[in-house]
Amino acid sequence: MSARSQNAVYLTSYPAGLPSAGDFEVRTNDIPDLKSGEILMRTIWMSVDPYMRGRMRPDVKSYIPPFSLDAPLDGGAVSEVVESKNEGFKPGDYVVAFQGGWKDYWISNGDGLTKVDAGIAPLSAYLGVLGMPGLTAWAGLTQILEPKPGETVFVSGAAGAVGSLVCQLAKIKGCKVIASAGSTEKCDWLENECGVDVALNYHDCKNAGELTAALGKAAPDGINCYFENVGGMHLEAALNSIAFGARIALCGMISVYNAKEPAAGPPNLAFLIARSAKMQGFIVSIYLHLAQQFAMEVAPLLAQGKIRFRESVYDGLDEAPKAFIGLFHGENFGKAVIRVGPDRL
Numbered sequence: 361m362s363a364r365s366q367n368a369v370y371l372t373s374y375p376a377g378l379p380s381a382g383d384f385e386v387r388t389n390d391i392p393d394l395k396s397g398e399i400l401m402r403t404i405w406m407s408v409d410p411y412m413r414g415r416m417r418p419d420v421k422s423y424i425p426p427f428s429l430d431a432p433l434d435g436g437a438v439s440e441v442v443e444s445k446n447e448g449f450k451p452g453d454y455v456v457a458f459q460g461g462w463k464d465y466w467i468s469n470g471d472g473l474t475k476v477d478a479g480i481a482p483l484s485a486y487l488g489v490l491g492m493p494g495l496t497a498w499a500g501l502t503q504i505l506e507p508k509p510g511e512t513v514f515v516s517g518a519a520g521a522v523g524s525l526v527c528q529l530a531k532i533k534g535c536k537v538i539a540s541a542g543s544t545e546k547c548d549w550l551e552n553e554c555g556v557d558v559a560l561n562y563h564d565c566k567n568a569g570e571l572t573a574a575l576g577k578a579a580p581d582g583i584n585c586y587f588e589n590v591g592g593m594h595l596e597a598a599l600n601s602i603a604f605g606a607r608i609a610l611c612g613m614i615s616v617y618n619a620k621e622p623a624a625g626p627p628n629l630a631f632l633i634a635r636s637a638k639m640q641g642f643i644v645s646i647y648l649h650l651a652q653q654f655a656m657e658v659a660p661l662l663a664q665g666k667i668r669f670r671e672s673v674y675d676g677l678d679e680a681p682k683a684f685i686g687l688f689h690g691e692n693f694g695k696a697v698i699r700v701g702p703d704r705l
């Protein structure tokens with residue numbers, strides 16, 4: 361054994377309802393010496409994402425296995441190679457991977473690592489606008505909604521990592537964009553910085569009827585595309601408001617992720633029939649083969665300042681549970697990231 365140690369966040373109990381700080385614990389483990397082909401990584405930035413809540417339900421079969429209570433949590437991270445016995449990687453390389461999160465050091469065999477360049481964008485952007493949430497936004501918009509210039513696109517969770525990029529890409533495609541977010545500050549940013557036509561603070565609406573009325577005012581001819589991040593009253597209001605031939609991309613339903621019982625579906629699903637509308641769910645991993653096309657489209661827009669992004673930065677591994685729990689209270693503004701390493705890259 362080497363003298364080095366790893367700090368890692370463990371899940372100590374599966375949350376019932378909203379996760380709490382007591383469901384998490386930081387533990388210290390020894391780091392074994394590297395074997396041939398292995399790399400020692402230091403996590404610089406880690407991501408907390410809403411989908412992780414689904415991995416905290418051991419009884420629900422999903423597209424990704426549940427977290428174990430006996431192993432560190434895992435998730436997306438940008439890491440630096442510290443030591444390498446793998447000829448593909450050398451100390452100082454930066455990589456992004458769907459691994460490395462929730463811990464400060466980790467060992468990789470090189471699988472699933474993508475080298476990233478700190479000169480193109482801040483390294484943390486590879487967890488947000490240039491990373492998994494960015495690909496999700498781009499793929500849901502371009503592969504499912506396929507908006508045409510002049511059409512109206514409604515986006516919920518619009519000030520978040522995924523939603524904020526959907527809004528801006530839809531504007532670039534010549535659409536009218538209606539956004540929904542949870543505070544005046546978020547709505548102001550969407551309208552003033554991201555070019556959204558109308559941003560609605562959904563806390564001003566007590567129910568789907570009131571949100572439908574607000575949507576009717578913002579889009580009198582109905583909405584052609586709905587990018588769904590939230591579920592609940594947002595989906596019901598969107599279904600009330602769809603125009604003939606509308607498309608709905610089901611990306612996420614964060615409002616039900618902490619439900620103790622399965623949430624009821626929208627009562628107005630039949631509107632899809634009369635309005636010849638289509639609704640399709642997706643997981644980003646089915647579009648990984650398009651990651652390069654996504655990067656080639658979005659990275660230049662970012663470099664040209666045509667796309668804005670925000671981050672809520674938390675400092676240190678100890679803050680990771682707080683950052684994760686904050687996702688369900690709207691505490692993050694843009695992508696929630698945790699600076700694990702000491703670097704300010």
Ligand SMILES: NC(=O)c1ccc[n+]([C@@H]2O[C@H](COP(=O)([O-])OP(=O)(O)OC[C@H]3O[C@@H](n4cnc5c(N)ncnc54)[C@H](OP(=O)(O)O)[C@@H]3O)[C@@H](O)[C@H]2O)c1
Pocket residue numbers: 409410411492493496517518519520521522523540541542543546589590610611612613614615616642643644645687688689690691692693694695696
């Ligand atoms: N299908 C896929 O492959 C895929 C991939 C990535 C993400 N997603 C989904 O996309 C959605 C957005 O993810 P993200 O990473 O961009 O997260 P995010 O929007 O950056 O963060 C979550 C946001 O959701 C909003 N929220 C939380 N609880 C809510 C509630 N009860 N009602 C309405 N809004 C609520 C909060 O913003 P407010 O202040 O506006 O309430 C919060 O800031 C999530 O549903 C996620 O699961 C899906």
